[in-house]
Amino acid sequence: MKRTGFLYDQRFLLHDTGAHHPERAERLQAIVRGLTEAGLMSELVMITARHADMRWLQTVHSEGYIRRFEEVCLAGHRMLDCQDNQMCPDTWDAAQLAAGGTIEAARMIMAGEIDNAFCAVRPPGHHAERERAMGFCYFNNVAVAAKYLQAEWGVERIGIIDFDVHHGNGTQHMFESDPTVFYYSIHQHPSFCFPGTGREFEQGLGDGNGFTKNSPVLPGQGDETYRQLIEKDMLPLLSAFEPQFLIVSAGFDAHRDDEMADMRLTNRGFEWIIRCIVQLAETHASGKLLSVLEGGYSLERLPELAADHVRILLEG
Amino acid sequence: MFVSQSMTRKVITVAKDTPILEARALMRQHHIRHLPVVAADDHLVGIITDRDIRSVLPYKLAGGESDGQTEPDIARMTVSEVMTTTPVTISPTHTLPDALLLIQRSRVGAFPVVDEHGKLKGIISVRDLLRAFINVLGIGEPGTLLCILVENKVGQLKRIVDLITEEGISLGSVLVARYWEKDKRAVFPYLLTNNVINVKKRLREMGYTLLDPMEWYLDQLPK
Incomplete structure (x- = not known):
């Protein structure tokens, strides 16, 4: 049995995106309900969210962007950069807590206080770019945690695995020249899905060439295609990379009941994927695994998907 | 919408008496495949492509490695001997759809852009048209x-x-x-x-x- 951390904070719910937005507070409430009903809450180590230190946010975002986000948000404007990014005055606080909480989870893993963690955060992060909010994302939680691990703990090789149905453009761009961070993403093919990046030929730049890998999946595909691609691309490449720490951008929107895209993964498919990732972490990273929520919009499926996810982290 | 807005203005050109090996070196240096051939006053007299040059080079030279043993005949050959003297051209006032349809019909990779006096104003390639088309589709933006x-x-x-x-x-x-x-x-x-x-x-x-x-x-x- 692993010591699995769980990051959640009521203040994540205050990030109000309006009446009809799919990235809504009920998502996190569904996840907490799922873990509670599955009897998993008492098994988890609670992680306290804290505000991210500005110096960590600045490792991946420009100071100008951070200031602009703060000003626009606190001035009461309802969106940042694009109609997708609906917000309220509490969004600034929630976004700092999401990034800071993810850093805290990374710290606890490195300090040996826990083995792995699941961070149920809002707003999500993997679309957030250096200078721009995008696709419901403001701060790139996963990228900030990776920079923290590099700088504060001297982690030399970090693997990031992104199975959200959308490509994590922000994360890819932040590390595409960095050969010490391997970014792997499996997502719906960008010609049929937001954000239009993550094509097979995007494989990293300069020194980072060969340290980015994208597996686009055509619409309508499910467990079997994911299994084939993960066995062909993710497992051999990440095994060869030998990451000392694994970070997961955990999006549950490739599920067949999720209306955001056109993939057909089942609960079993998600289980298989996370087991593969846990196994990779065991083999190369002494089990060090930090899973951070991205998308996933089916309020019916999120409780069970989150419970399965956390159960596998606990089993290790 | 007009060729003049999407064409490359700084064109690398050669003269009729430029040795073909020099022309080939220019193409490699600038990663291009078409060189307009101009006379005085930028008057267009032809075009030479990498394919034109390859067709006259012996096999071992066409491969790439210049081993310093260039055969004297080839070293003396000039652009005028292999260039196309009647290239398909387009005017800067033509539109991008004109260029797209012309490129499909003529099966060439680039057009010299020439004004009404026969003077070279630029060059427009498949690559320039693709860039414009990607922009029109909007696929450079997330969506x-x-x-x-x-x-x-x-x-x-x-x-x-x-x-x-x-x-x-x-x-x-x-x-x-x-x-x-x-x-x-x-x-x-x-x-x-x-x-x-x-x-x-x-x-x-x-x-x-x-x-x-x-x-x-x-x-x-x-x-």
């Missing part, structure tokens, strides 16, 4: 493409655009393509959003069919 099947009658696009506007979504582009069913059109709005759940739901409620992405055709019609 989501939908495909909506509509009856081929007046007012359909308005209803769709009104709905997209009501949802507060910006449009990157809209393509309307023929569909293989008679009296149907396939409308492809490129929406600059990640959030398509509501707009998809409302389109279905309005009676439109959203085509399965695996059934999308842009340039081929079944049967």
Whole structure:
């Protein structure tokens, strides 16, 4: 049995995106309900969210962007950069807590206080770019945690695995020249899905060439295609990379009941994927695994998907 | 929309008496495959391509490695001996659709852009046209493409655009393509959003069919 951390904070719910937005507070409430009903809450180590230190946010975002986000948000404007990014005055606080909480989870893993963690955060992060909010994302939680691990703990090789149905453009761009961070993403093919990046030929730049890998999946595909691609691309490449720490951008929107895209993964498919990732972490990273929520919009499926996810982290 | 806006203005050119090996070196240095040949005053007299040069080089030279053993004949050959003297040209005032159709018809990779006095003003290549086309499609911006099947009658696009506007979504582009069913059109709005759940739901409620992405055709019609 692993010591699995769980990051959640009521203040994540205050990030109000309006009446009809799919990235809504009920998502996190569904996840907490799922873990509670599955009897998993008492098994988890609670992680306290804290505000991210500005110096960590600045490792991946420009100071100008951070200031602009703060000003626009606190001035009461309802969106940042694009109609997708609906917000309220509490969004600034929630976004700092999401990034800071993810850093805290990374710290606890490195300090040996826990083995792995699941961070149920809002707003999500993997679309957030250096200078721009995008696709419901403001701060790139996963990228900030990776920079923290590099700088504060001297982690030399970090693997990031992104199975959200959308490509994590922000994360890819932040590390595409960095050969010490391997970014792997499996997502719906960008010609049929937001954000239009993550094509097979995007494989990293300069020194980072060969340290980015994208597996686009055509619409309508499910467990079997994911299994084939993960066995062909993710497992051999990440095994060869030998990451000392694994970070997961955990999006549950490739599920067949999720209306955001056109993939057909089942609960079993998600289980298989996370087991593969846990196994990779065991083999190369002494089990060090930090899973951070991205998308996933089916309020019916999120409780069970989150419970399965956390159960596998606990089993290790 | 005009060739003059999308063409490359700083053209690398050669003269008729430039040795072909020099022309080849220029192409390699600048990663290009077409060199307009000009006389005095930038007057266009021909074009030379990497293929023209390869066709006259012996096999071992065409491969690339210059081993210093260039045969004297080839070293003496000049551009005028291999260039095309009547290249297909286009005017800077022609449009990008003109250029697209011309490139499809003439099967060349680039056109010298020449004014009414025969003076070289630039060059426009398939690459320049692709860049313009990518811009038109809006696919450099993050967004989501939908495909909506509509009856081929007046007012359909308005209803769709009104709905997209009501949802507060910006449009990157809209393509309307023929569909293989008679009296149907396939409308492809490129929406600059990640959030398509509501707009998809409302389109279905309005009676439109959203085509399965695996059934999308842009340039081929079944049967």
